[in-house]
Amino acid sequence: MTERLRLTINGAETALEADPNTPLLYALRNDLGLKGTRFGCGSGQCGACFVLIDGHPAPACDTPLWSVAGKSIATVEGLGTGGRLHPLQDAFLAEQAAQCGYCTSGILIAAAALLAKNPRPTESEVRTALDRNLCRCGSHNRMVRAVLRAAAEIAQ
């Protein structure tokens, strides 16, 4: 049964017609055209579909729409402000911190949540914070360096 649902996504209120049990992932990607959040496993095990829900990273593949009504959702597209990339994204570019890039959005989200809570993390804190995100190409160390670089940039 479809219902009219109101969601706050990247700071803007959005309405859509959908079954409230629909996973948030498909509403983001296919109803709202926010393709940066990606399907990886469908069970919250890989982190490719992480979004921020009230600031906490959560798998959009496993989150039904009804559960996020009235909450604030941020996707990778909403990380930057005023048309500028988030310092994390600048740092990922500077470090060329990706190979295939499929896991990147989810990792940026997890890293953004970390820096919001802990602006100057140690390397080991960064690794622990990213442990729910899988990367298959082996770009882990570059991404860790990029997160530390972004933290330093933000602190300046």
Added chain:
Amino acid sequence: MNTVAESRLKRPGSLEKNPRLSQWLRVHQDGTVSIFSGKVEIGQGILTALAQIAAEELRIALERIRMAPADTSVSPDEGVTSGSLSIQDSGAALRRACAQARELLLERAAARLGVSAGEMQVADGAVRTAGRSTSFWECADDALFDREIDETAELRSQRDYRVVGRPAPRRDLPDKIAGRPRFIQDMALPGMLYGRVVRPPHNFTGLISLDDSKVKSMPGLAAIVREGGFVGVLAEREDVAISAQRALRLTASWRETDPLPRNVPAWLRERAIEHRVISEKENAEAKSRAVTMLEASYTKPYISHASIGPSCAIAQIDDGKLMVWSHSQGIFNLRRDLALALGMREDAIVVRHAEGAGCYGHNGADDAALDAALLARAAGGRPVQVQWMRDDEFAWAPCGPAMALSLRAALDPQGNIVDWLHELWSNGHSSRPGRSQGPALVAAWHLARPHERPSAINMPLPAGAADRNAIPIYDFPNQRVVNHYVHEMPVRTSALRSLGAYANVFAIESFMDELARAAEIDAVAFRLRHLKDPRGRAVIDAAARRAGWSNWKSVEGRGHGIGFAKYKNLGAYCAAIAEVEVEREVRVHRLVLAVDVGLVISPDGVINQIEGGAIQSTSWTLKEEVKLDARGIASLDWEHYPILKFSEVPAVEVELIDRPELPAVGAGEAAQGPTAAAIANAVAHALGLRVRELPLTYEKIAAAISQST
């Protein structure tokens, strides 16, 4: 005598098959140049490296180069993007093509300006002479490049390189890091339907029954497609397609195949049907000096590609023509197999490459393309996107083959290896499309008139496949290497990064350490004493120096180890040193790699590939094993197929030895074997006990301990 045939054979890279200049580039009036390569971006950064080569020979700014997506209707046919050959194949061809294009453009500019070539100044495509000017962009037209590449144009001297050999940021990363649509999974064509395929997670030969009564009435479902044992669904919404797939699967019963073997290494040794001696050297005098004999057996399990993004494809049938978007590594071969499976003419099909998630070999991309095409036949002209679910990917993408290996060697009284035997047992390492009589695509085997599933084959040496890197690069007076081929294939196998090299190098380099220990010689010194090749010696030296090999301080539970190989015995040299700690699990703290890929096109690109290869190999070596039950693959999610996590990834240091005077070779597969061996040797060093079965998990270590006591 230099015959025509001989000189033609010397044509570099992919020019042999694609000799027309117009197949490789087009110069546009807006000051950009389109480069057509048949090689595709699979997350390795190849399009950036090829753009660097093109910019260098044309002597124009890198920003002017546009890399056209590979497309069977416009691109040169360069076979498959695999085997770390893109720089050799496509790079060498583009270098020739662009050098000639520049010469032709300059000739035309000279004619236009009415001066000789020497009187012109050329910078970034702008051509000037006293008071007048023109440009490459004004001089080019389609007729100019409508000719054969003659290879007479002078190539730019590497001493003058401005773009090649310097860091160039990856061209695909800005989109990927900003979260912009970039992947085939992100494409949304007007009117697109979402498709999913209903399959069991194990081999089957047909469908016995299916109850679609409940699913049929699901709101938003567009069609249930059934052709023999091929079952799929089409829906307006992706989530509805997924729900329909899940629900239908619960109602299906399948005709199953024979159960899988329980002990895979034993099964491989039993079922080999072809036994080929691939290298033999004899020296009776050296053999007579043998005093110590050692033997050991090693195993490697089936390994999954386990890309983070499952396979995906889009297909549309319009007016009898099929258009397919795919992240295939070989779009021309895919087109051939699609034609066979669908009973269509090849010229009625266009396959265009679109980027997918990381690709480490022959994965499910091609299979998803046939799935999408079959569903598109029921879509009334609308495009259909199919993405596999995680369990489809683990169950149906081909696996890297399991292998069993036995090695035996003899030492003389001075600790020199005087005899060497290496035997390996394995399925074939390639069942890619385009190589067998029938289509190598999953859905084709389940249609109402099914095609036979082809068995994986091995490409011949010197590159080899199961036997890749099985012939030792060391100098032994006696040696014998035997490849035992297993044709039967209960688990679908095909090419996974580095093919047999991973297991062969793991075994050879583990055994070298076992022999060094028996001879009481340091592992690095032992390798150097058996290796003449100066480039090989140089990477071993460089890695040992960087890692501080000779200053190792012994600590309880810690160890270090080295592994070395020249990929395919033809390509990149790589030495790896691992430092590990063994408590319950193995933890790799540090990897140091020294690499020689000849001329370095893109230094950061090479480092990224080596680093990624080393980390992926660490994951394979410590954790990965496709788990089987009697029916099929039982590891269908990340919980049952764990890979290395951020907190488990070692520090990785890469040292490049640049050799600008030598041809460039690929880097993507050089590190896997040496890294595995370095870790295994470090674990043996830490434990004082050898673990010969991969992966080096707690269970395997415990088994090795209990066997030794």
